[in-house]
Amino acid sequence: MVVLAKPAALEQISLVRSPSVEDNFGAGLPVVDLAADGAAGEVVRACERFGFFKVVSHGVGEGVVGRLEAEAVRFFASPQAAKDAHGPASPFGYGSKRIGRNGDMGWLEYLLLAIDGASLSRSSPAPSSSLRDAANKYVGAMRGMARTVLEMVAEGLGVAPRGALADMVVGDGAASDQILRLNHYPPCPPLLQNLMPNCSPTGFGEHTDPQLISILHSNSTSGLQVALHHDADAGDHQWVTVPPDPASFLVIVGDSLQVMTNGRMRSVRHRVVANKLKSRVSMIYFGGPPLEQRIAPLRQLLVAGVGDGEEEEQSRYEEFTWGESHKENKLAIIYIIKKISAETLCSDLLA
Numbered sequence: 001m002v003v004l005a006k007p008a009a010l011e012q013i014s015l016v017r018s019p020s021v022e023d024n025f026g027a028g029l030p031v032v033d034l035a036a037d038g039a040a041g042e043v044v045r046a047c048e049r050f051g052f053f054k055v056v057s058h059g060v061g062e063g064v065v066g067r068l069e070a071e072a073v074r075f076f077a078s079p080q081a082a083k084d085a086h087g088p089a090s091p092f093g094y095g096s097k098r099i100g101r102n103g104d105m106g107w108l109e110y111l112l113l114a115i116d117g118a119s120l121s122r123s124s125p126a127p128s129s130s131l132r133d134a135a136n137k138y139v140g141a142m143r144g145m146a147r148t149v150l151e152m153v154a155e156g157l158g159v160a161p162r163g164a165l166a167d168m169v170v171g172d173g174a175a176s177d178q179i180l181r182l183n184h185y186p187p188c189p190p191l192l193q194n195l196m197p198n199c200s201p202t203g204f205g206e207h208t209d210p211q212l213i214s215i216l217h218s219n220s221t222s223g224l225q226v227a228l229h230h231d232a233d234a235g236d237h238q239w240v241t242v243p244p245d246p247a248s249f250l251v252i253v254g255d256s257l258q259v260m261t262n263g264r265m266r267s268v269r270h271r272v273v274a275n276k277l278k279s280r281v282s283m284i285y286f287g288g289p290p291l292e293q294r295i296a297p298l299r300q301l302l303v304a305g306v307g308d309g310e311e312e313e314q315s316r317y318e319e320f321t322w323g324e325s326h327k328e329n330k331l332a333i334i335y336i337i338k339k340i341s342a343e344t345l346c347s348d349l350l351a
């Protein structure tokens with residue numbers, strides 16, 4: 001959710017639980033082959049129409065993904081006391097069921113790790129040196145993909161220089177605000193399943209990511225759903241499940257990129273429904289800019305049509321810096337499960 005020039009009233013929707021969704025992205029899923037000719041145009045079209053796309057021919061080695069996922073699985077399988085020793089997430093570190101600082105809840109546990117330059121920051125509470133090493137190799141691969149994608153966005157939009165967006169996130173020496181998140185969604189226990197045969201508890205409630213882009217990898221357990229844009233602002237979203245594909249990645253448009261393209265690209269609302277039977281593990285790289293970066297439409301896009309006698313395009317958003325957006329929560333607004341009795345009932349099962 002982005003703050004428009006005339007701030008819309010924020011509806012606070014506390015989801016009791018996500019209804020199960022029949023719709024499934026099948027052949028309509030936007031897929032971009034990064035090695036194909038015309039990939040830049042495909043990237044822009046997918047970002048404009050869906051706010052996300054699946055990436056193939058990404059060049060990331062299976063070992064890099066598999067090693068970090070194995071480290072994540074090992075950590076989340078460790079005794080609760082050992083995990084709690086790395087929390088509470090404030091915001092970085094280990095968290096369980098509490099998401100962020102607004103009292104939002106989700107059926108998940110996670111590690112939130114800050115990145116400094118091209119690797120985890122030294123202050124980041126990585127639980128072991130082996131996880132830290134695996135994470136650093138993974139972050140290196142994600143930074144490469146973020147550069148490729150953001151350069152294609154600039155190319156596709158006709159923005160120069162080609163690194164205009166990429167350098168904000170992965171520029172040498174840029175003190176950019178990148179984050180690595182490892183999520184584990186335990187299966188929904190039978191008790192909960194019986195209580196809600198047609199629904200599943202919310203793993204991670206509806207939200208948009210506030211950065212420029214997020215790059216998501218998950219194991220083969222489904223759960224991620226996206227809201228199709230066509231009525232996104234009207235409040236009635238069509239939620240569609242994104243089939244998991246461990247061989248690929250999902251690039252997700254963040255609120256900051258929506259603002260920088262003056263709304264031409266739209267951040268996509270997404271959420272996770274906990275799977276009834278299997279654990280879901282996901283790893284997300286968040287490509288944020290430096291705190292002092294102005295979050296405003298790129299000037300080149302506002303004046304693009306002026307040469308043909310057109311008026312300069314007006315900005316649709318109030319201007320702020322990335323640091324300010326953090327403080328006032330101007331960007332991603334989470335609608336997450338507050339508390340369900342069943343969730344409370346079963347919390348000891350998770351502990």
Ligand SMILES: C=C1C[C@]23C[C@@]1(O)CC[C@H]2[C@@]12CC[C@H](O)[C@@](C)(C(=O)O1)[C@H]2[C@@H]3C(=O)O
Binds near residue numbers: 099112207208334
């Ligand atoms: C409720 C919240 C969790 C979040 C910070 C926030 O106040 C609103 C944005 C949320 C989000 C969504 C994408 C990422 O998972 C995240 C790390 C981020 O940068 O923004 C989370 C934040 C969080 O979990 O602290």
Ligand SMILES: O=C(O)CCC(=O)C(=O)O
Binds near residue numbers: 181204216224272284
């Ligand atoms: O875990 C997932 O699949 C998505 C989580 C997510 O959207 C986030 O961490 O911002």
Ligand SMILES: [Fe+2]
Binds near residue numbers: 207214270
């Ligand atoms: Fe997200």
